[in-house]
Amino acid sequence: MSQQIQWRKSLHDYELSLGEGYVGLPNSLMKKYPAAERALSWQYLFPSAIARVDNTFNVKRRWYTSTRTLQKAVKRAIQIAGVHKHGGCHTFRHTFATELLRTGYDIRTIQELLGHTSVQTTQIYTHVVKQGPYEVRSPLD
Template sequence: MSPDSQDRNSPRLLDQVRELIRIRHYSIRTEQAYVQWIKRFILFHDKRHPLEMGADEVTAFLSHLAVKRNVAASTQNQALNAILFLYRDVLRCTLPWLEGVQRAKKPQRLPVVLTRDEVRALLAQMQGTTWLMAALVYGGGLRLLECLRIRVKDIDFQYRQLVIRDAKGQKDRITLLPQNLFEPLGNHLVRVRALHENDLREGYGCVYLPFALAQKYPTAERDWGWQYAFPSTRRSMDPRSGVERRHHAPEDSLQRAVRQAVQRAGIIKPASVHTLRHSFATHLLESGYDIRTVQELLGHADVKTTMIYTHVLNRGGRGVVSPFETIA
């Protein structure tokens, strides 16, 4: 099929990409990334239509990213995923010529892990809402976005747990809510509720709901339980619906606060928000918890992913001790 054979009244290519992504309920971050990679792919080949191109053009683009742009393997794979989505799902082309395109392999690296004393020192350099978010990330082994997207209804003080909805792989899971965070988190939610009630008085207060929940539960978007536990300090325009609402706090607010705390604490490790999640897993294993339990709390699909923390401990499953320690 050539571009000329397509209906001239059909939506523009990138609009078709956006429409299909939304039909499949992909996140707006995925939508933005895929659209940008498809744009770059087309511009790289002088604005030729994708139907006029094939394996040679795809390979040339991916090679350019790796050789000239020196991108990471994960970045190159994201570009390939966007192109695969374009051809297979949007243009509905059979792609025997893409099966042979080799994906870059992500290097296996050990995660950075902080000691308990380093975590304590880092948190001592933080305060307010960012301290609370960082404490939850470490206390429950959360990913950054999982923390930011927590809804009030998914905080269970009675059972001391957080329900993480629609996490990586579109899976839900339950993780820990530390008891010593009950009071600061409760006080925080009192302030957030006051902010929400003020939004309602001003004619706003409708939070984003995923998929078709807004139609299924017409009043849920205004309900307290559906609000983000960590809302943004200001309202903004939803890029998809055009509705002004209060989204969750921006990612860079917590990232910046942790980065500054690491510097003030004098920690020389290249620690980030995600380092707190790595530290959560490692410290649980140090305490003797079963690796399957840790896997479940982290939300890993495969226990092999969780096993990397045993390598950080340098003892595997056998508690290996250096022979030097036996002769000293």
């Protein structure tokens, strides 16, 4: 991840040198923090490849990468890696939930993290883990 942060910083520095480097912010934030739209801390970590002119303020802004672009990149990475199973961005969500269960997090915490309104939806992940009663570790161990 540090490579992505470093790359994003260098892109932002380059854009600032051109007099650009703006990011879209809600109007109230632009009023409260006028310098924020050019601050590195407000820039998207995964920015769009194209900066577009915001005609309202006549500045070039870089928005976030679209979800479709990210989905295509993940599909391409799966193919390049030679993984011969179906997968995509949503696979990360399933893996995250399964790993939390496997490492002992309680179902209610996972439910909250995934944003499920019903615990039954979260319980779907329990069949994947398949931990029997002898595989559960006591906190005292």
